[in-house]
Amino acid sequence: MQVVHTVADLRAALSGRNRTAFVPTMGNLHAGHVSLVELAKRHGSPVVASIFVNPLQFGAGEDFERYPRTLAADCDELAAAGCDLVFAPDASALYPVAQTFKVDVPAALADDLCGAFRPGHFAGVATVVLKLFHLVHPQVAVFGRKDYQQLLVVKEMVRQFNLPIDIVAGATLRAPDGLAMSSRNGYLSETERAQAPQLQRELASLAAALGAGARDFAVLAAAARQRLEGAGWRVDYVEIRDATSLKAATRDTRALVVLAAAWLGHTRLIDNLEVTASAAGDAD
Structure with missing residues (x-):
């Protein structure tokens, strides 16, 4: 496996390659990232991963300085x-x-859910992803479903800019x-880590009720x-949305997603679960 640090070396390494699969990351990798690389291998070659802690997507008071760098x-x-x-x-x-110059993400996506609590975050994400796409020239790019809003932002950016890139979503x-799994799970204390699965349990309960x-x-x-709040969480949001657009769900919405962001101590966790269209529709 080759590791490069400059744009010139990246371009030289990719010269003549025409079916590149790309996995952008901020590093501090875990098994979830590894699964995205394995998924990328099924869609293209060579597989390129980026490791970059992007300052544009961190707001004032967030964890840019302490985000783990474990190159x-x-x-x-x-490599493994x-x-x-x-x-x-x-x-x-x-x-x-x-x-x-930055990508102007529409307010309906940029200022809702996580964007309402992290102003400018999705403009920073979209800008660095667009820049990386222009440098790597992938035919396929793989993103995880855990950050569901980010996934939809990237998909819509690719669609609106007519980028010749297939966006593949990897399971959480x-x-x-x-x-x-999240790089920020390492911030949790032992007590907080024991409590953290409650977030997924609450979403699973919502998904079961919707189904x-x-x-x-x-x-x-x-x-x-x-x-969640009764158990000591500081909740940013718990929402049930249209899975295709993140717009407010209606009784006729066929595909739903339940999403949440909440704090345990100093650690902000996000999660989501999709409710399949058939499950949502059959119950109507």
Whole structure:
């Protein structure tokens, strides 16, 4: 596996390649990232992974400075997974001048859900992803479903810019107790880690109710929020949305997704579960 740090070396390494599969990451990799690399291998070759902690997507007071940088261990993980090339630039390589041009993500996606609590976050995500796409020129790019809103932002950006890239969504990997794998799980204390699976359990309860035909969306979400807050969580949101657009769900919505973001101590966790169209529809 080759590791490059500059745009020039990346371009040289990819010269003549025409079916590249790309997995963008911020590093501090876990099994979920590895599964995305394995998925990418089924869709293209060579497989390229990027490791870059993107300052544009962090707001004031967020964890940019303390976000774990574990490049050597990450490269070991990627090599074992069959990755062919790692692009690990520093900020000056990816942003040689101040990035005053940014992707303007529509407010309906950018300012809702996580965007309502992280202003500018999705503009930062979209801008770095677009820049990486222009550098790597992938035919396929793989993103995890755990950050469902990010996945939809990237898909819509690719659609609207007519980019010749297939976006492939990888399943959320979970620990045996149900907690979605995340680089930020390492921030949790032992006590918080034991409590953290409650978030997935609440979403699973919502998904089961929806699959059984419940359509009192606001009531269901409010009850889940109340249970989390009663257990000591600081909840940003619990929502039931249209899975295709993240717009407000209606009784006629055929595909639903339940989403939540909440804090345990100083750690913000996100998760989601999709409710299949057949399950939602059969109960109507």
